[in-house]
Amino acid sequence: MTADATVPALQLAGVACTFISKDDRSQRYTAVRDVTLTVGAGEFVSVVGPTGCGKSTLLNMAAGLLQPSAGSVQVLGQPLAGINRRAGYMFQAESLMPWRTALANVMAGLEFRGVADARTQAEAWLRRVGLGGFGDRYPHQLSGGMRKRVSLAQTLALDPDIILMDEPFSALDVQTRQLMENEVLDLWAAKRKAVLFITHDLDEAIAMSDRVVVLSAGPAAHPIGEFSIDLERPRDVAEVRTTPRFVELHKAIWDVLREEVLKGYAQQLQKGAA
Numbered sequence: 001m002t003a004d005a006t007v008p009a010l011q012l013a014g015v016a017c018t019f020i021s022k023d024d025r026s027q028r029y030t031a032v033r034d035v036t037l038t039v040g041a042g043e044f045v046s047v048v049g050p051t052g053c054g055k056s057t058l059l060n061m062a063a064g065l066l067q068p069s070a071g072s073v074q075v076l077g078q079p080l081a082g083i084n085r086r087a088g089y090m091f092q093a094e095s096l097m098p099w100r101t102a103l104a105n106v107m108a109g110l111e112f113r114g115v116a117d118a119r120t121q122a123e124a125w126l127r128r129v130g131l132g133g134f135g136d137r138y139p140h141q142l143s144g145g146m147r148k149r150v151s152l153a154q155t156l157a158l159d160p161d162i163i164l165m166d167e168p169f170s171a172l173d174v175q176t177r178q179l180m181e182n183e184v185l186d187l188w189a190a191k192r193k194a195v196l197f198i199t200h201d202l203d204e205a206i207a208m209s210d211r212v213v214v215l216s217a218g219p220a221a222h223p224i225g226e227f228s229i230d231l232e233r234p235r236d237v238a239e240v241r242t243t244p245r246f247v248e249l250h251k252a253i254w255d256v257l258r259e260e261v262l263k264g265y266a267q268q269l270q271k272g273a274a
């Protein structure tokens, strides 16, 4: 089934998520509340916000890994029940199976789906992410950047309509990170999937996205600003940062984000001292 371009790929409508507090089991902690967020078909949306505000919580609700305590999640116009099978995920942590080669890692999901030419497709994806000659290597024989490329191939090979990314490159050095960001943009431009991208890094969010949503500090974090990123594409993430429009957008978004970051930081210090 192909996605209908007029139906949002992902829609969170008035969602909230309440946890039992980690600090005091008798208390509840509302991480996010009243969050309405839409990702259109083919749109690249980033969510930025202070540390611990609830960015991963939102992504986990979109993935169907967490049930909202209020509100609803719709995927391609249908209410989400259980795991979001139209989405592919890339998380911060390493997700490769260490006992399988790079090729076997990319093949795993395809085989699970019963794809007949899983090997050929996986080989093609490894080539696309620049690892054509590395299929027989095990994860520990690859650099951090290469492992991320394998994860990317693994995610994209399944041809999801929606890609959910939670700080996928935060563990990489700056140069490798920029290379990966450009690769993701190239692959995204070719396939135009809907992307929900979570990051701490405002520069990364602006350089990659069509739209940047700013979340407030928690508890009950919610969107407090939304910015359309009208920078021309294709973009080189390193070059685009030097353009006057980028600087202007950065200033406008940082004006909204700064206060929340300071609040989030103060909360962390308080928790640390308690």
Ligand SMILES: Nc1ncnc2c1ncn2[C@@H]1O[C@H](COP(=O)(O)OP(=O)(O)OP(=O)(O)O)[C@@H](O)[C@H]1O
Binding pocket: 019, 020, 021, 022, 029, 031, 049, 050, 051, 052, 053, 054, 055, 056, 057, 058, 200, 218
């Ligand atoms: N399973 C859980 N049980 C209790 N509290 C949780 C749970 N998961 C998250 N939280 C709390 O909810 C809040 C939001 O967490 P979340 O991981 O979504 O934030 P984040 O913005 O992604 O953080 P970071 O920027 O540090 O990655 C935090 O205060 C966290 O401690």
